[in-house]
Amino acid sequence: MGEMLGGIMIDRLRACRGDQELMYRASRPVSARLARDARDGWVNGVPMQWMTDWPLPYPLFIESGAGSRLTDVDGHDYADFCLGDTGAMFGHASPPVVAAASAQAARGFTHMLPTQDAAVVGGLLRAAFGLPVWQVALSATDANRFALRVARAVTGRPRILVFNGCYHGTVDECMVELHDGHPRTRVGLLGEYRDLTAGTAVVEFNDLPALEAALASGDIACVITEPVLTNSSMVLPDPGFHAALRRLTRAAGTLLLIDETHTISSGYGGYTLGHGLDPDLWVCGKAIAGGVPTAVWGMTDAVARGYEAALGAKPPGHSGIGTTLAANALSMAALRANLEQVMTPANYAAMEARAERLADGLAEAIAGLPWHVARVGARIEFIFAAKPLRNGTEAKAAHLVELEQAVHIGLLNQGVLIAPFHNMMLVSPATSDDDIAQLVAATRAVVAGIAG
Structure with missing residues (x-):
């Protein structure tokens, strides 16, 4: 043979x-x-x-x-069945999104100021996904990057932790992997001049002893994870994994960020609602506005208070969070229509x-x-x-x-x-x-x- x-x-x-x-x-x-x-x-x-x-x-x-x-x-x-590799998960040219985006286009695409949709969308996000306070970005990569920066500001800790095989867009510090059990910057990452493992710990998904040992260092600001690994051949969590992940992060004083950009396929409210997860931060991009480039990131009241305090205490200058086109009028119109009429x-x-x-x-x-x-x-x-x-x-x-x-x-x-x-x-x-x-x-x- x-x-x-x-x-x-x-x-x-x-x-x-x-x-x-x-x-x-x-x-x-x-x-x-x-x-x-x-x-x-x-x-x-x-x-x-x-x-x-x-x-x-x-x-x-x-x-x-x-x-x-x-x-x-x-x-x-x-x-x-590719559906824009999740960006069009709710179908191409969904009529409610097309109607909302077309109507907004006639009134302008972007103003760097809120529209009337902003007064509605925050409540829709709270109702659907549970977290009380929200921000909007253009992509899940941006949302994850901003959320991780906030996690460091709130905790005062420098490092994050990811699971081997994870996918969080092109966030630099998530581009690490295990090779023969040892962490390294991912092979194939172009133009990276830093050793990313200096700021990021990486352990295997479903390996709770390794997770606990990594958190014991006391310098991990945030664990960022998909509920299910989805971009490396699908890996489901072991029974009890997420409950233990939440218990261990809390015990270590580490925030937990759940990235549902892919697992929003799980059902209404995402994997988080369906399985009773309790994250400090939550991110979703790609499909959230029916394919119009948009992402959302939510946080608990405690994280929001820490974020606001950090913003109030910093000296003048760019916070490193936000982009000019984030929460633009077109995105907000599409986001509202998708949340109200499509993600039902x-x-x-x-x-x-x-x-x-x-x-x-x-x-x-x-x-x-x-x-x-x-x-x-x-x-x-x-x-x-x-x-x-x-x-x-x-x-x-x-x-x-x-x-x-x-x-x-x-x-x-x-x-x-x-x-x-x-x-x-x-x-x-x-x-x-x-x-x-x-x-x-x-x-x-x-x-x-x-x-x-």
């Missing part, structure tokens, strides 16, 4: 990948022309580097998106039911291979490992890039789009039973092709 990868023969995998690339090229001549035209003026021919992470001979250019569907410039229609319990219930159906269908489609399906609400992955993962090291080992890319281009040629990172899929309020049936059938066909 030849060399294997994730239960698949590599020679067969590569042959299938080659066939899929030929099929892609033959059926997308307009994307090919646009890709040639775009080579001048952009780094690697794209306006943002992640667009080259799709496993394609050249980028797929999109004409339009509506609900759960995308249409490319060659006229191909796709069932979209009824929509979440429909997403949950269809996601469960999708997870069951995918489990049948991959049966017989050493893979499994993981899910957090409307977010689903099939993972190239036989058993559920417990930490970032196991998740990294399950990230089989060559196998993943062959699956992704195969699904794309079947008219289904999933995220370019891992095998992540999202179910939106607009996702239909037919969309789910199409994805399950496409997965079954792709698996049959590569597995034989």
